[in-house]
Amino acid sequence: MAPFDTGRLDALMEEAGIDVLLATSKHNTQYLLGGYRFIFFSTMDAIGHSRYLPVVIYEKGHAENSAYVANRMEGGEHQNHPFWTPAFHAAAWGTLDAAEYAVEHLRKIGKGAARIGIEPSFLPLDAYRLFSERLEGATFVDATGVLERLRAVKKPEELEKLRKASELVTNAMMATIGWARAGTTKTEIIERLRQEETNRGLQFEYCLLTLGPSHNRAASDQAWREGDVLSIDSGGNYRGYIGDLCRMGVLGHLDAELEDLLGEVEQIQQAAFSKVRAGARGGDVIARAQSVLKASKVAEFTDFFAHGMGLITHEVPFLMTNHPVTYEGVDAARPLEAGMVVSVETTMLHPSRGFIKLEDTLAVTNDGYEMFGERGRGWNRGATA
CATH class of the missing domain: 3.40.350.10 (Creatinase/prolidase N-terminal domain)
Structure with a gap:
């Protein structure tokens, strides 16, 4: 059969x-x-x-x-x-x-x-x-x-694999942030994340990492310094299904400006979440997030993006056109269906504090959504000396 x-x-x-x-x-x-x-x-x-x-x-x-x-x-x-x-x-x-x-x-x-x-x-x-x-x-x-x-609507066993993938990626990122300290390089942090994901039963796929004011997410010998933010965005594969999330870390003192900046990102994320449910148009999710982003004081250097995911990182529903991946947003006018899975991400390229981002995974339900791997959505602390 x-x-x-x-x-x-x-x-x-x-x-x-x-x-x-x-x-x-x-x-x-x-x-x-x-x-x-x-x-x-x-x-x-x-x-x-x-x-x-x-x-x-x-x-x-x-x-x-x-x-x-x-x-x-x-x-x-x-x-x-x-x-x-x-x-x-x-x-x-x-x-x-x-x-x-x-x-x-x-x-x-x-x-x-x-x-x-x-x-x-x-x-x-x-x-x-x-x-x-x-x-x-x-x-x-x-x-x-x-x-x-x-593949658009996931079966229960697929949703469970996506949940597991997201939770394991998040747990690996939390462990990695808590392990890293002043002087730890980007290359070392990425390798540690690979080990943490592998030890949890994931197949490590990638890690995009920033430290401090830099917006460069490639591996390098740049070291984490006191007061610098860390953005860790990783994909881990669990039995073929992708966990793709981003979380933030800080080394040392967490000041009010950083709290405020991540709060702006969170407002945009929550605006998008509020429109996710079966029967809602995919484009309404985008429009709601963009309206909140447009009114935000960080709009000049902040971007919003949402896309479907499952066996691959960009699949149905396709919600945005050429933003940033080059495909047509053919599902913007179509209703979301229960069992679809959506990645929601807001990215801030702050001119002095650096790369500040949240990326979350939502499974569409009849009355809203269920978030997978929701741990660590605030500021997470690096290790002290």
């Missing part, structure tokens, strides 16, 4: 004019396989002269014709925990042999000349050329939007 809503996928494929789907991205093959991702290629794709190319094949209305084209080493995975797809091909080492097996399966189920949905941004050129040459009469359709919409 397929681990996703086949009726929803069938409807989305019908609307997009797709007969059969070829999913080739790690995140979408993971979703279609019920959360599975092959550990050998979890953090890289390259092998020899080629790369790993998983392919999940799904025919509209006929889940019984589904197949998974895998790497040869995944045969052992199938023996331990069989994949749900009726057909399984663990015979590929690179892109071309994976594409060959996909072509063979499409022909077997009579879809060699069908309208085939692909992921253009996640389909290597050599594999696409092979599909084009071998599947005479086929029409290729961009299925990116179909798969994004399929």
Whole structure:
């Protein structure tokens, strides 16, 4: 039995004019396989002269014709925990042999000349050329939007993974801030965070860190000094799902100006939160936060942003256009749905105090929202000497 809503996928494929789907991205093959991702290629794709190319094949209305084209080493995975797809091909080492097996399966189920949905941004050129040459009469359709919409509303088990990811990232950041002291460098702080996240069962993905008045978030030998603020923004992966949050630290005395500045950020965050609920337009969340930001005394150097998240850090709902990531805010006029997950972030680039930011994760509910990983939203203290 397929681990996703086949009726929803069938409807989305019908609307997009797709007969059969070829999913080739790690995140979408993971979703279609019920959360599975092959550990050998979890953090890289390259092998020899080629790369790993998983392919999940799904025919509209006929889940019984589904197949998974895998790497040869995944045969052992199938023996331990069989994949749900009726057909399984663990015979590929690179892109071309994976594409060959996909072509063979499409022909077997009579879809060699069908309208085939692909992921253009996640389909290597050599594999696409092979599909084009071998599947005479086929029409290729961009299925990116179909798969994004399929993943938009999270199942309870997905929400639990996102909650866990957010809590573990927050706990790791709190421990890291409490460990760092005067003289600790950015590079050392980032490495400590990596250890804290890994020890909690997360796969560390990134840390964007600032110290003092600098707005530079890259690793360096810059050291934390007494009175400096620290901004720590990190993504940690828990079983495929992303925890992405930002928290603030200060070393030494916490003055009234810093309390006030973070308070301005918090007001903007709360304005956005107040509009989050199932049925509300996504654009209303943005408009409310921006109206409060516009009236703020820190508006000149402060920005607001919100985006959907789940298996990847920017997914449905897409709420803003080219701000800062280059995609269209196609969901601004659409209602939020219970089970969607939104990241809400307000960033201040203060000219003298530095980078001051909060980023929070909200799961949309019927009557509002539930926040994941809500610890440490105020000023957190670094270690004393």
